[in-house]
Amino acid sequence: MIQPKTPTNQSKRTVSIIGTGSYLPERVLTNGEIEKLVETSDEWIVSRTGISERRIAAEGEHTSDLAAKAALSALENAGITAEEIDLILVATVTPDMFFPSTACFVQAKIGAKNAACFDVSAACSGFLYAIEIAQQFITSHTYDTILVIGADKLSSIIDWTDRNTCVLFGDGAGAAVLRHRGGGHGVISTFMASDGGLSDILYIPGGGSRFPITKENADSRLNCIKMNGKETYKQAINSMLDAAHKVLADANLDPEDLACVIPHQANLRIIEAIADRMKLPIERFVVNLDRYGNTSAAAVAIALDEANRTGRMKVGDYVLLVVFGGGLTWASSVIQW
Structure with a gap:
């Protein structure tokens, strides 16, 4: 054998x-x-x-x-x-x-x-x-x-x-x-979550096997983003806050330990609400959505690069990244720079 x-x-x-x-x-x-x-x-x-x-x-x-x-x-x-x-x-x-x-x-x-x-x-x-x-x-x-x-x-x-x-x-x-x-530097803790029961508040219905590409579906714009704005706004705030608190607890850190927060760049009101509930000054949040809007999966990555190149993070600093998207999906990560 x-x-x-x-x-x-x-x-x-x-x-x-x-x-x-x-x-x-x-x-x-x-x-x-x-x-x-x-x-x-x-x-x-x-x-x-x-x-x-x-x-x-x-x-x-x-x-x-x-x-x-x-x-x-x-x-x-x-x-x-x-x-x-x-x-x-x-x-x-x-x-x-x-x-x-x-x-x-x-x-x-x-x-x-x-x-x-x-x-x-x-x-x-x-x-x-x-x-x-x-x-x-x-x-x-x-x-x-x-x-x-x-x-x-x-x-x-x-x-x-x-x-x-x-x-x-x-x-x-x-x-x-x-x-x-x-x-000791690097990714300390990551949290991910999803709720497929709320997939219909932010999605693209057409283009896949459910609604294949046809002239009728294209004319109905089924290949475009559909969003329930009010529900997305509410879910984004609650989910991102939950993700932030869970990953910080796992890393044994408090919000005030963070040098900066890099949130999903979807809406300034969402970012301001999260800053308020975490009791952190808005100045500690990296924000570039005024110039780029919501770039989906690219948003946090672009903001991370800008923060890196402008010196927002120094070696040893703790950084929180937190996101929310269709699926529904949300996630967070604490990094020691």
Whole structure:
């Protein structure tokens, strides 16, 4: 009888973010321009969302293009080459196509020939879901270096006649390189949750096997984002607060221990409500939605990169990332920078 190999004694490894990157398309779509598309105003949009403008991908610029540019920026920031990447995870709800995965297209565009590739679908929560997946692969010694990307071209799934949704979203990508690094820094704790019973308050009904692509479905705009704004707002605040408190408790930290909070960039009112209930000054929150709108899986990744490059986080600082998205899904992570 052949005996199985005895596993080697491998200690659990810590996981650190060693580099970040982001990319925003050049085209800026202002509230004034949206006023020409639907019945709305700059004052209405800003007062209810905090958004003044957003970025829109150029014609022929796909999700994989956004992701690849963010990835190259992260690799440069980390000081590594594409050949060192073992795994590419792309969190997105706007893949280039159903298959191959967008991660495979990114692999080809950046030359990461040694990497395995797959996508993660968790809507706006996708980047933190992918961070946790990457952490598990690294702590188990399966892979050493993982590229995590959040990228979405939401302009391709927006109903530009729906004033309740078309004002909210933009295009962009953010990326992070994860690797074990000596010392106590890295991902300390992560929390993830879902509620499929509330999937009908934020979703895209068409395009899949339930409502395949047909002329009738396209004419009915079933391939566009549908959202119950009031219910989404309520669920987002409660879920993100719950996720924040649970991950902080698991990390044995209090809110005041945090150097900064990087929340999902969906609505300024949501961020202000979370800051108020956590009893933290709004200045401790990283906010860029006024310039980019909601970029879904890319939102927290872009904000993380901006915080990194502007010195918002110093070595040893505790950082909270917290997100909410369709599914419903929500997640949080505490990182020691």
